[in-house]
Amino acid sequence: xxxxxxWTAADIQAHCDRYGLRLPEPLMRRMQELSSNVTLTGMAIxxxxxxxxEPAFIFNLPVASLNREEP
Amino acid sequence: MSSTPLFHLTVSQASRMIQRRELSxxxxxxxxxxxxxxxxxxxxxxxxxxxxxxxxxxxQAQRDIAxxxxxxxxxxxxxxxxxxxxxxGLRTTAASRLLLDFVxxxxxxxxxxxxxxxxxxxxxxxxxxxxxGNGGVYFDLPFEPARNPWDLSRFTGxxxxxxxxxxxxxxxxxxxxxxxxxxxxxxxxxxxxxGMKPTYGRVSRHGILPNCYxxxxxxPLTWTVEDSAIVLGVIxxxxxxxxxxxxxxxxxYLDGLNDGVAGMTVGVVRDVGAPPGAMDDAxxxxxxxxxEVLRGAGARIVDVVLPAPIAEYRNVTSVIxxxxxxxxxEEDFVHRASDMGYALRDKLMSGAMTRAVDYVAAQRRRRExxxxxxxxxxxxxxxxxxxxxxxxxxxxxxxxxxxxxxENACPPFNASGxxxxxxxxxxxxxxxxxxxxxxxxxFDEARVFQVARAYEQATPWRDRRPLL
Numbered sequence: 001x002x003x004x005x006x007w008t009a010a011d012i013q014a015h016c017d018r019y020g021l022r023l024p025e026p027l028m029r030r031m032q033e034l035s036s037n038v039t040l041t042g043m044a045i046x047x048x049x050x051x052x053x054e055p056a057f058i059f060n061l062p063v064a065s066l067n068r069e070e071p
Numbered sequence: 072m073s074s075t076p077l078f079h080l081t082v083s084q085a086s087r088m089i090q091r092r093e094l095s096x097x098x099x100x101x102x103x104x105x106x107x108x109x110x111x112x113x114x115x116x117x118x119x120x121x122x123x124x125x126x127x128x129x130x131q132a133q134r135d136i137a138x139x140x141x142x143x144x145x146x147x148x149x150x151x152x153x154x155x156x157x158x159x160g161l162r163t164t165a166a167s168r169l170l171l172d173f174v175x176x177x178x179x180x181x182x183x184x185x186x187x188x189x190x191x192x193x194x195x196x197x198x199x200x201x202x203x204g205n206g207g208v209y210f211d212l213p214f215e216p217a218r219n220p221w222d223l224s225r226f227t228g229x230x231x232x233x234x235x236x237x238x239x240x241x242x243x244x245x246x247x248x249x250x251x252x253x254x255x256x257x258x259x260x261x262x263x264x265x266g267m268k269p270t271y272g273r274v275s276r277h278g279i280l281p282n283c284y285x286x287x288x289x290x291p292l293t294w295t296v297e298d299s300a301i302v303l304g305v306i307x308x309x310x311x312x313x314x315x316x317x318x319x320x321x322x323x324y325l326d327g328l329n330d331g332v333a334g335m336t337v338g339v340v341r342d343v344g345a346p347p348g349a350m351d352d353a354x355x356x357x358x359x360x361x362x363e364v365l366r367g368a369g370a371r372i373v374d375v376v377l378p379a380p381i382a383e384y385r386n387v388t389s390v391i392x393x394x395x396x397x398x399x400x401e402e403d404f405v406h407r408a409s410d411m412g413y414a415l416r417d418k419l420m421s422g423a424m425t426r427a428v429d430y431v432a433a434q435r436r437r438r439e440x441x442x443x444x445x446x447x448x449x450x451x452x453x454x455x456x457x458x459x460x461x462x463x464x465x466x467x468x469x470x471x472x473x474x475x476x477x478e479n480a481c482p483p484f485n486a487s488g489x490x491x492x493x494x495x496x497x498x499x500x501x502x503x504x505x506x507x508x509x510x511x512x513x514f515d516e517a518r519v520f521q522v523a524r525a526y527e528q529a530t531p532w533r534d535r536r537p538l539l
Contacts, residue, residue, distance in 0.1 A: 007424070015423075015424065019405075019423060020405055021404075021405055021408070021423065023408055024409065027408065027409075027416065027420070030416075030417065030420065031420045031423070031424070034417065034420050034421050034424070035424055037421070038393070038421045038424040038425055039424070041386050041389055041390060041429075042390055042425055042426055042429030042432070042433075043429070044383075044386050045383075045386050045387060045390065045429060045432045045433050045436050046383075046432075046436055047432055047435075048432075048435050048436070048439075053435055053438070053439070054435065054438065055431055055434030055435045055437070055438060056285065056434045056435075056437045056438040056441060057438075
């Protein structure tokens, strides 16, 4: 986590307003403290070099049989 | 064995005695209820104790067995579940103020299967709020946290805190937990148990309060590997009510359990790319002990490395976990954040700031990591690797507490879905358990059990119990 949060207090307030979040002041401060770690963690994930590299499957049709393979 | 208290019998020992009618389920359940009365004020492994129900079920089991209706190795065996498992007619709180009055109208599939096998539930076990958090314990939930039976000033590992505490303390013979990024394996590590996170999809998630849809994996914590094999054999299997449930046959995990490791190829991951000094000396020695014991038993040992540093897996699982958790708890977070504990709020606030594109990027990178990890696991019979890097930290040391949960080698196998079992590798100078992890090919829990059993049988670590 960087020493200076990447999100300002105003950023956090605007984000919460847009999100419909009404948090007390101590939680808003904590959210600002967490903001750098969240932003940097997300940015640290390497992007795929090709557009056809799909996500890990999180939705399977009931008829899918991909998980029948033997070990 | 005659000097072993009933609450320290293993499942296999107790079930043999029950089958031979040398021990009745009533005696056994009473021994556990007495043990709970004696120590659980200190250990806090339970959030709800269902003594009357357990006694009634034990009496019924005793009658059935006497009448020749023996159901198998779990008949009459006491168990308990983390309080995120639904239990019909019994309060299920997940240790949250949000659920203090919640009584499910059905059982989790795993609970239903244990009950059908004749096992007897003693109650609901302590947990972090909703089975998740930020690694810290802030004493701000409606229940006191569970404490480590090896040292009551120390953490049990999370999030299946009560499950780890109960089996170590002898307040349950079997405990079921759930593992999103280590929540079965870390309590097992901290409490000196054998903790199995099966292949994702092997055990139904139906009726377990969700934490992270694409990584949640239920699994048992037990004293021995054989006990874990017995339990998994009962709770595993296809369940149409869980969309991630795998349609794979469940083998008899006791078949071949004692066949040893001669001729197997064991890949050793000594360096997971953690910062220097992340792993303490006792845990490093424990891993080397496992290597040498398996080599001595005839395994071929090869050094291997994970396809990416541990931090990269952790970034991926963190973003997925934060985001999916917020999607689960969004309404409560918007309207009742102040009713949540600090640890859960911290996680959900992180989810509230995560961009959608980062979540999808994490799932895309996860697929690559999972494929690369699978190729590595398939190149050997099993991997052995560190699990928790350190022994259980003291509650008073917040930095060490958070590091225990954040810095470990659990996430790669939640990202990839491989079965991974934490095994006790001994004790440090202060008597705290050390651990390592055995990882198998997908749906090949049988081989993980086989290797873990060979190690367990060759070492004296199961001879020691915490003194309470």
